[in-house]
Amino acid sequence: MRTFKKKTSTLQSAEIDSAENAIANREVQGLTQRQIVIRRFLNHRAAVTSLIILTTLVLFVFTGSGFHVGPWQIPGWWKHNIDTLSDLIVCSEGRLGCPTLSVVPKWLGGDGIRLGEHPLGQDDIGHDYLAMVLRGAQRSLMVTFIIGTVAGIIGTVVGAIAGFFAGRIDNVLMRFVDFLITIPSIIIGSVIGYHFGNLGALFLAFYLGLFAWTGLSRLVRGEFLSLREREFVDAARVAGASNNRIIFKHILPNAVGVIVVSVTLLMSGAILLETALSYLGFGVIPPDVSLGLLISTYQDAFTTRPYLFWWPGITIITIALSINFIGDGLRDAFDPRQRRKVTLKERRVKLFNRLMRKSQNV
């Protein structure tokens, strides 16, 4: 084994390089683009973990708090909701409404593992705080999702039209984008939030989405501008494909990586924007609840009732952090130039096999 180690270190680096290439190539042999992307994404450990966490959180939040569909209300599994008031629990030291959640088992000197009546405590007048955090997270997630969808669709369409048709159409559309970009998003958000906030969180999200697409459209335009010059587009045109078909069947699938990645990042920005607006008082308005609103309401409670501050904050961070990591994983997965790092172990195994084969041939 010693001699083997010495031998590998004296190998030419070119040989190692080609070995890496071989590994990378064998990895993707005979796979479709989609399979390669999925496989690469699954190899990104942080992204997969984040995806699992986010999915769990979404399921937990939506089934827990229930939601309205038009006039009907589907109740969630959590026994309280944000409208019910219950008596404030009196706990030790004469405090009111502190959390009943306990995770330290009795044999370690804790209170045993239990949820209790109000696991995350109660607010000033007796609302269950878990119900409020659930509803707040649900609102924030929906706002994020709506902004992402609206901005994603508009941005893609505008960018695709500008990039594909180029020339005058491109000029007009991009100057319009320039207009919108000069207005900082928080200004737009505040103006919209302040005046339409009373229509509810979802309308607010829709309006914000109408303004949040500019960055995405620039990226998509750039991608389309370069893709439309490629041979496969010429080939499609010669074969008689219509503009629509070229855009949707030929160019869009090639640009989908850029779109997916930037929509993800846009969504993680959107959740912070909603939070910031609610904090400033231009976003979600009580009695509706959002995570930003909860934090800003209870920021002064940090020293006396820290749980009112920690839970919504941790929820926001978890959501934004997982979205960011998923975005990072997607970027790595879609980027064809990105070659996964070949681990030292793989490199050694590969070299070892080659050496064995060589020695057998000799």
Next chain:
Amino acid sequence: MLAFIGRRIGTLFVILFGSSFILYNLTAISGDPREQYKFATDEKSQSALRALVRQLDLETPPPLRYFKWLEGVLGVFYGKLNFGVTRDNEDVISRLSAAIPTTLKLVTAATLTAIFLGIALGMVTAIRQYSRFDYVVTFFSFLMFSLPIFWVAVLLKQFLAIEFNDFLEVGYIDIGWRILIAAFTAVFWAGVIGGSKNRIAKVALSAFILTFGILTAIVALKWFYDPGLGPIVVFILSVGIAFAVTAISMGLDNRPALKSSLSIALITLILYYPLQYVFDKYSSWLLILALAVLTISTATLISVLFAKIDRGAVIRTSVITSIGCGLVVILDRLLSTWSEYLTLDGVNGRPIPTIGQMNPLLTTDDFWLVQLDTVVHLILPTVALTLISFAGYIRFTRGTMLEVLNQDYIRTARAKGLSERVVVVRHAFRNTMIPITTIIVVDISGVIGGAIITERVFGWSGMGTLFNKAISGYDLNLLMGVFAVTATLAVLANLVADLLYAALDPRIRVGNRL
């Protein structure tokens, strides 16, 4: 080139016109400043309402009113700039000119720190791609991306201000904490420097011993009550800066560079006591500015004396060293004011405030006390803003640097046998800085109007506060004033960024692009 700039400035005006028109009407449609008088019937409210309508010219429909507003703004070309009045009948320009310096004071330090730290960490993570250090920094930068600033602010107020002040009353660091802090520092530097196991162990060990030693000395000397560096520490730090700057920019083999940097450190030591006298006697911003000019010219002179070849690079090295040494001297002077500051009436032993931009109880007008007061009030917002914004720089620098490191010219440089330092600093870093410079320009223009939430959390009243007030009071003129400043800066910065890009990178031809 001139035609290009001319055309761009033309477009710029069109864009500003368009976006201000959109914003003006959007805001005007969406709210009415008369709202608070809607249900009022008494004579007093009625007359107030009439006054408001006259003052803000509310009878004119918004699109027309916009052009009246625009006429005032275009006055900038013949020296009669007029942004109109706020609803409290104050001149918008006077409000703006009071707010801009405050915002600048708030964001300058944070922006500089974020840029400096972000670029440094981004470079290191790119060089050590896929190392543990890279993963940890990546995780933290994503975490920073995901933090709402007001949430961080609450934590900072608690831990950096309230608990630090509590700690000052005790002034003692447990040995457990000392070990923990030292261990953390050791891990950090081992991660940054990297290399073979032997080298990592050496770096970690020395960082551990150094940190632990310094902390112990601080505790033993009760340094927190009367901090200050003294000539010895100032000299040691200056020599350290001299070595570090030379090692990074020129390499320690370059004797002229090392010699001139070290002589700057020596001059710092010699001038230490005379400078204290000058500081006590004639302290003002003018003095600091004069000293800065003097420092830089001395550094240039010294390096010209030492270096016969490659003068530009040596001059750069010693100028950076001299700036570092100058900052250390000023830091030392500020720190020696600390004990006096602590005992002031308004401070009363709790120096780090959680809110506000100056201590209202401060009666002294001693230059250094006032500066220290500003500095302590800046600590929390600066840390918060830095934390939030430097993650972007880390990620961007890392990405760009990785792209550059994969280029052929880097391979060529390595193949020529250049040292890794030269490859990274001369070939990779310079090319990485081209896109980063343009990003920095745009970002700096953005922060002027951008710290809306920070200002609110920490109780500063700059542009963000004005903006806030404008929105919630339907104060159209005030809002448009804030917007005019931020938007003009934004489009100008974009233009400057494009020009800089062309100036820095000869591969780019601006003229052809538009």
